[in-house]
Amino acid sequence: MSNIVASSIAIFCGCAATYYSNDSSATFSYLKAAASSASIYLPLQLIWSCFLYPLYFSPLRKLPQAPRVGGWKSFFTITSPPQVLEYMDTVPHEHFFRMLDIFNKEIVILTDPKAITQPYQTDAYEYVKSVNGKKIIEAILGNGLVVAEGHDHKYQKKHLAPVFNFRVVKNLYPLFWKKSSELVSSIIAEIDTKPNSSGVISGTVDIDEWSGRIGLDIIGKAGFGSDFNAITNPHSPLNTSYREAFIPDSKSALIFLLSVLTYPPLIRLLPLEKNRQVREGMNMVNSYLRDLISQRKSDMLKNVDESDYLDKTGHRDIISSAMKTNAFTTENLVDQSKTLLGAGHETSSVAITFAIYLLSQPKYAHIQQRLRDEIRANLPSPSSGVEVNAELLDKLPYLDAVSKESMRVWSPVTRTSRLPLHDVQICGVTIPKGTTVQMVPWALNKAKIHWGEDAREFNPERWLVGENKANGGAASSLAYATFGTGPRGCIGKGFAIGENKAILAALIGSFDFKPVGGKEQKVDIMYGVTARIVGGLKVDVTLLDDW
Ligand code: HEM
Numbered sequence: 107m108s109n110i111v112a113s114s115i116a117i118f119c120g121c122a123a124t125y126y127s128n129d130s131s132a133t134f135s136y137l138k139a140a141a142s143s144a145s146i147y148l149p150l151q152l153i154w155s156c157f158l159y160p161l162y163f164s165p166l167r168k169l170p171q172a173p174r175v176g177g178w179k180s181f182f183t184i185t186s187p188p189q190v191l192e193y194m195d196t197v198p199h200e201h202f203f204r205m206l207d208i209f210n211k212e213i214v215i216l217t218d219p220k221a222i223t224q225p226y227q228t229d230a231y232e233y234v235k236s237v238n239g240k241k242i243i244e245a246i247l248g249n250g251l252v253v254a255e256g257h258d259h260k261y262q263k264k265h266l267a268p269v270f271n272f273r274v275v276k277n278l279y280p281l282f283w284k285k286s287s288e289l290v291s292s293i294i295a296e297i298d299t300k301p302n303s304s305g306v307i308s309g310t311v312d313i314d315e316w317s318g319r320i321g322l323d324i325i326g327k328a329g330f331g332s333d334f335n336a337i338t339n340p341h342s343p344l345n346t347s348y349r350e351a352f353i354p355d356s357k358s359a360l361i362f363l364l365s366v367l368t369y370p371p372l373i374r375l376l377p378l379e380k381n382r383q384v385r386e387g388m389n390m391v392n393s394y395l396r397d398l399i400s401q402r403k404s405d406m407l408k409n410v411d412e413s414d415y416l417d418k419t420g421h422r423d424i425i426s427s428a429m430k431t432n433a434f435t436t437e438n439l440v441d442q443s444k445t446l447l448g449a450g451h452e453t454s455s456v457a458i459t460f461a462i463y464l465l466s467q468p469k470y471a472h473i474q475q476r477l478r479d480e481i482r483a484n485l486p487s488p489s490s491g492v493e494v495n496a497e498l499l500d501k502l503p504y505l506d507a508v509s510k511e512s513m514r515v516w517s518p519v520t521r522t523s524r525l526p527l528h529d530v531q532i533c534g535v536t537i538p539k540g541t542t543v544q545m546v547p548w549a550l551n552k553a554k555i556h557w558g559e560d561a562r563e564f565n566p567e568r569w570l571v572g573e574n575k576a577n578g579g580a581a582s583s584l585a586y587a588t589f590g591t592g593p594r595g596c597i598g599k600g601f602a603i604g605e606n607k608a609i610l611a612a613l614i615g616s617f618d619f620k621p622v623g624g625k626e627q628k629v630d631i632m633y634g635v636t637a638r639i640v641g642g643l644k645v646d647v648t649l650l651d652d653w
Contacts (some may be wrong), residue, residue: 250445286612289486321455331423460516547587556585
């Protein structure tokens, strides 16, 4: 409506200005009228959407409100997840509150399971993701499940869900363990250059680099039946070109901000080094995946021995299984593959980095030790070559608790947004069509309203004792938002949990982790689609005997 009013005023004034201009060449010109209209329309629209609507006309302005802090600067900055968490704890509210984000953009932050249920579960298809958000993600993940909407999404999920079911994921555990064992050997090789006088093998490694490499290898093998060998070969093109696209720096923050505010495909054309890296990485991935899928298809047509694509538990990789459904074209399969590669490796590796960050801090040394004791008492060592399956890994309660708790305290995905396709009622309040409503896993996971006074503490015990231990002590399972929820929740949740537990078990069983310098370590975090530690995570590792 505001667009119609502003454009009508602008066109009227633009035409009038052109018509009554004193300029001698001012016979009425459509081009000039359009230019004058635009020059009036844009400021009008800006004044309306940045000031008049949010401050004086929005029906949501009476909702509980997050305070504006930081003066005029806050008008030009995106609110960070830690600020959202601060508001969750301090703004008195019931189901949600309103926040004015960059350029006074209205956002409704959902904090209560009742409020989350409608947009994320029961009426999920009455909402869409934000256009710019999708464009940012699509550049890396392709036009697959993460960005699909409505019927397209239902169709894709229906055909992909069976290849992620419980039984299939359990069959992948030996692969998770095999790759984790390879990771342990490679880290030993990196630090085993000069044992100290007492024969202790130790050194400093960038665990973020290693978690990215194992994340790629696992999704490569499970997703495409293809070993990327990123653990053993850091110079593999996928590891260097593709992962470069995910490594955050000040330029990626700028590109993210400009993309959110304008039109992401235009921003990607800017001659910036980061844009070049992303383009190169994506070109490489596109051609790699296209070749791989064409090869699979032609093999399938020729009815060639399928055992090539079977691992020893008889599981076909995800893309070959999706191909068998005949539900996707080659181009669709390339897009789904990019989705699995990006969504499946980035989140999982961030989760491992943060788990090691937490466990290595001196104040949590007792948690690291207790976890190690449980692992060593129940699992064979990676060097033994003995297979570890789902039955073994899933029966370790403390490992399970540490895995859940680390992904609670540091949710890899920072925020998720939805926009209603028409005016909707959430908990009795009308939310106008197109308003951004957000579930912010990074903040919700640590809000005191759900987790109590020690909400920000890393305390795996909350998943082991107490009345609501199945929810980590929270009254509702929706307070744990790490994997989202409802029809658009994470399809790879079971996969990610199994992978996380296998890698943690192999690492913590094998090594002692400490922060470099031994003291509590502060890290800078960049909050994009995922939260990433700027500059990676260097930790001191010591190889432990007797396992
Ligand atoms: C620790 C690891 C992971 C975390 C924290 C995570 C988190 C999430 C979250 C929060 C969403 C919902 C986003 C939204 O509501 O807008 C999501 C969706 C998705 N995830 Fe994950 N994820 C992880 C691992 C994986 C893995 C391993 C895969 C694939 C192998 C995967 C594939 C996907 C896909 C395809 C979607 C889109 C689902 C849909 O729209 O229906 N994720 N993930």
